[in-house]
Amino acid sequence: MPRREARSVTGSEQVGPYTLLRLERGGLDPGVPGQFFMLSPPGRLLPRPMSLCLAPRGELAFLIDPIGSGTRALAALATGDRVTVFGPLGKGFRLDLERPLIVGGGIGVAPFPYVSEQLGGPPAVLGFRTAHHAEAAALLPGADVVLDPTYVTEALPARHDVLACGPEPMLEAVRALEPTAQLAWEAPMACGYGACYGCVVEIDGALRRLCVEGPVLEAAA
Ligand SMILES: Cc1cc2nc3c(=O)[nH]c(=O)nc-3n(C[C@H](O)[C@H](O)[C@H](O)COP(=O)(O)OP(=O)(O)OC[C@H]3O[C@@H](n4cnc5c(N)ncnc54)[C@H](O)[C@@H]3O)c2cc1C
Ligand code: FES
Numbered sequence: 001m002p003r004r005e006a007r008s009v010t011g012s013e014q015v016g017p018y019t020l021l022r023l024e025r026g027g028l029d030p031g032v033p034g035q036f037f038m039l040s041p042p043g044r045l046l047p048r049p050m051s052l053c054l055a056p057r058g059e060l061a062f063l064i065d066p067i068g069s070g071t072r073a074l075a076a077l078a079t080g081d082r083v084t085v086f087g088p089l090g091k092g093f094r095l096d097l098e099r100p101l102i103v104g105g106g107i108g109v110a111p112f113p114y115v116s117e118q119l120g121g122p123p124a125v126l127g128f129r130t131a132h133h134a135e136a137a138a139l140l141p142g143a144d145v146v147l148d149p150t151y152v153t154e155a156l157p158a159r160h161d162v163l164a165c166g167p168e169p170m171l172e173a174v175r176a177l178e179p180t181a182q183l184a185w186e187a188p189m190a191c192g193y194g195a196c197y198g199c200v201v202e203i204d205g206a207l208r209r210l211c212v213e214g215p216v217l218e219a220a221a
Contacts, residue, residue: 003027003029004086006085007060007083008023009023009080009083010022010059015063015135016132016133017132017133018064018066018136019064019074020054020062022059022060023060023061023085024058028085029088030060030088031052031088031089032091034163034165034182035051035087035089035092036049036050036051036052036087036192037089038192039084039085040084040086041069041070041073041074042077042081042083044069047086048070049186049211050110051165051184051215052088053113053114054117063136086192087192090210090212091212091214091215091216093182093184097161097163099161100123100160101157101161102123102124103124103126103162103181104125104126104127104152104166105126105164105165106127106128106166106167108166108184109126109136109139112163113139116140121141123142123144123157123160125143125156126144126145127147127150127152128145130147134147151170152174162178162180162182162219163182164183165183168186171183171185175219179219180218180220183218184214184215185201185214185217186215187201187210187215191211192211194211203217
């Protein structure tokens with residue numbers, strides 16, 4: 001069940017250009033891999049959606065790409081700071097798979113350390129813009145890594161149950177190759193629980209709230 005709680009920061013580490021923000025877990029349920037939490041950056045009106053990256057004992061950890069004011073404020077949090085967390089929210093990945101394969105692009109690597117732990121370390125292919133960004137591959141030991149201009153879709157082994165997260169063009173390319181893939185999409189989200197309709201996307205020809213129906217959707221949807 002989702003809960004809203006103020007939690008303390010237990011640590012913050014640089015992983016290439018990203019920040020791994022660790023929070024005390026308290027009574028929060030880590031949920032299913034691929035679900036997300038709304039984190040409230042200090043001084044900002046709206047919370048920001050973040051996938052759970054890792055769930056070590058007593059903690060919840062989030063990998064943050066500081067692309068704007070909210071994510072920069074979250075990345076600047078220090079040990080002992082308090083932050084309001086709400087979740088877990090949305091629909092995560094189905095994990096009842098015969099031959100799982102993780103496919104991540106850029107900050108799309110974020111949900112996969114937790115996915116990998118739950119699946120016992122399946123194969124993974126990760127793509128990054130630069131070697132600096134690819135430092136985040138250390139969160140998924142054993143993953144195959146490609147750098148631009150090589151795309152992850154050029155490195156996909158055949159006949160796997162793909163779980164993918166990354167930029168929209170990457171997800172569209174994965175969808176074209178693997179119609180049974182599960183894809184984690186993004187949309188701007190203000191509430192995260194179906195109230196504001198800020199995250200509406202077209203699914204199966206109908207307008208739906210990604211925070212409720214997703215963020216993980218079947219590629220064929
Ligand atoms: C379900 C879900 C899970 C996410 N998980 C992570 C995660 O684990 N780590 C992470 O770093 N980020 C994640 N994101 C993206 C993150 O929420 C946004 O980058 C963040 O909200 C941007 O806030 P900001 O104030 O820093 O940037 P803003 O100043 O709000 O935006 C900066 C730029 O990014 C664009 N933008 C903002 N949010 C989105 C979005 N959701 N989709 C597309 N474009 C956007 C804006 O239009 C603007 O151009 C996730 C998003 C969703 C929906
Ligand atoms: S974020 Fe408010 S309805 Fe989806």
